């Protein structure tokens with residue numbers, strides 16, 4: 076059980092939540108929801124003890140263990156799969172690392188020997204010798220092929236990557252499992268798998284997600300973070316949505332009735348207060364009027380950014396031509412002699428389970444990765460802009476949002492940049508926030524802002540809806556429908572693909588492609604046959 080007692084958390088002037096009192100009881104699955112930047116990840120970090128409350132305390136049941144699947148699925152990219160799981164047991168992993176270091180030490184001395192003895196003792200007490208095989212068994216149980224257990228994380232397809240991160244969390248045998256947006260990067264099949272897993276999992280789960288279908292399937296409770304408050308609802312996402320809408324409707328109706336009454340009273344008072352025979356009635360109505368109070372409708376932090384990609388320079392008829400492209404990684408063929416040409420107005424969805432190939436292709440087109448053979452040619456007038464699936468390299472700097480974006484537009488007009496940022500939901504002091512502390516969704520919003528400032532006539536987007544809340548996804552969807560240039564898009568969002576794209580390229584597991592000029596639903600129909 077977790078008790079949240081009078082907890083307040085603020086970063087400088089920004090108060091994320093105030094005086095929160097909540098209890099998470101055993102065996103339930105809690106969906107933690109709220110707009111991008113509301114404080115969901117921060118709340119999970121409070122639970123794990125990674126950060127401290129500003130006020131109040133968090134009490135976790137005695138002896139109860141917590142495990143955490145973080146929002147950043149790329150964090151362990153340079154580690155081997157097996158090591159990621161072992162890292163789940165922090166102490167054991169630290170011992171293994173220190174032991175390795177000592178065994179490899181050249182000037183090994185007596186005190187090193189004593190230290191090593193102690194480490195070995197602790198290691199065997201923790202059943203360290205079977206840890207690796209336990210980790211491997213856990214991975215296999217989650218459906219990760221045994222021949223990939225010693226691969227680097229960055230070589231794992233996204234579906235499996237999330238399973239490895241889940242294995243890392245489960246390796247600690249937790250009583251409480253915390254999951255931060257686990258369905259990002261997952262396709263439908265993998266999401267179904269995770270849903271089944273969570274439905275059958277008997278310990279407590281707290282899961283952050285923007286995916287309402289997923290939340291409906293797995294949650295017994297919803298915790299909503301909005302405007303500094305955290306509210307607990309019993310039931311799934313739809314139930315939360317309906318009850319919160321109902322509450323707003325009731326307040327509006329009551330307020331409307333009160334406003335009508337106020338008007339009626341005011342009219343009466345205005346008409347009759349000078350009238351001697353009715354002045355007594357007018358005075359009593361004044362008293363009634365004073366007592367009527369309108370219920371406050373708390374504003375929501377859920378807002379729509381304004382996403383609009385304006386083309387400055389339209390382009391000629393040569394757009395992009397890919398010819399016999401071959402790309403290999405560690406001797407494995409990822410893209411096998413693929414060719415396609417773009418025509419004006421093409422908005423292509425890249426689909427298929429092979430996300431490594433999709434990302435590689437986008438990186439090759441953007442000249443970020445070298446290919447083995449073939450040709451990739453942009454038309455001379457094409458000005459592309461890229462939304463990479465992993466944006467770590469952009470955000471590990473100590474720059475403010477304002478300074479970061481000034482590199483891409485309005486460099487000499489901070490006022491104009493600030494009003495642009497206001498439309499992207501960064502207002503007032505928020506523009507001075509450092510980009511390395513932004514939430515997942517805020518980073519995505521900054522990337523989209525960067526792309527808008529670049530005034531591209533060609534967009535490449537790799538899983539742009541990951542991390543975004545529903546309002547931002549809706550705005551992005553509109554922006555992409557309205558965009559007049561060409562688009563290459565990889566996404567798991569059915570609605571986004573089917574409303575934006577007019578051509579589908581499927582990358583097959585063998586690295587070849589199927590290219591179809593039709594919308595997504597037609598493609599799905601045809602694929603069934």
Ligand SMILES: Nc1ncnc2c1ncn2[C@@H]1O[C@H](COP(=O)(O)OP(=O)(O)OP(=O)(O)O)[C@@H](O)[C@H]1O
Nearest residue numbers: 086111112113114115116117512513514515516517
């Ligand atoms: N170390 C920090 N210093 C200052 N501000 C921070 C820090 N960490 C987070 N923030 C801010 O706190 C807010 C909440 O961040 P958090 O990551 O918890 O949001 P979130 O609800 O998980 O959003 P998302 O849905 O986008 O993942 C954001 O506005 C973020 O910029």
Ligand SMILES: [Mg+2]
Nearest residue numbers: 116146514515
């Ligand atoms: Mg988050």
